[in-house]
Amino acid sequence: MSKFAMFGKLTAVPGKRRELADMMLASDDTLSEMEGCIYYIIHEAEEEPDVLWITELWESREAHAASLQNEQVRELIGRCRHLIANAGGIKVKPLGGKGY
Template sequence: MSKYAMFGKLTAHPGKRDELANRMLESSETLNGMEGCIHYILHADEDHPDDLWVTELWESEEAHAASLKNEKVLEVIGRCRPLIAGVTPIKVRPLGGKGFGGTA
């Protein structure tokens, strides 16, 4: 089974980044108890005041897809959506490294 990564930039509506980040970190608390999520890290872009970057690593694409059916996750997504002006996904295939959690 191949690991699955999500990777992308979220642009908040002007001035709304902190609020969006706080709501997304609540989502990460939900993910703490979730099977198959190896990490989910939120970053603030230092050069662009409305941008956040999310890096997620999952045991499999299926584990990620299952998380999107979780009611708590869907509720957080619903609460974040009004604060998001744009999403720029970067399609990546995780190759390995430290913290990868076993073999690829």
Template sequence: MSKFVMLGKLTAHPGQRDELARLMLESSESLEAMEGCLQYILSESADEPDVLWISEIWESAEAHAASLKDENVLAIISRCRPLIAAVTPVKLRALGGKGL
């Protein structure tokens, strides 16, 4: 399977999770038309009040890398950066399953 899967744990500065989520959801609108993006889901942690999780599935690692050069995505990242205390990326290799 050649799909590129990535999870990202975003820890917002205290009290900034909702604003960060709002900005991140704006980025998902930009990704609707992004070539190679199959899935982009933003979730909030039920146990950690400042944590958001991003689940992404891309056609390839190259498609994901290209998205990070897109001017709309770069603008969203720039707006989100001050709200983020920590980022923990988790790169995965999809083996199979429903939705792939």
């Protein structure tokens, strides 16, 4: 099975990016216990004050899909929803490199 990766983009409600990031990062247990997740890193965009980028690498597409059915993950999404103005991103296919 090939690995699966995404670059997720969350646009926070204006002025709420830090609160959104803090809420997501405070759920470190949820993030660290996602089965099949190799890395899940939250970044602040330097030139977009309300944007967070998330880099994700998963053992497989199925592992990513399963994470979205996890009750703790669904609860975290629900807690954060009021801080998110828009969500999107792109799916990419990892080819190799350091950390692959």
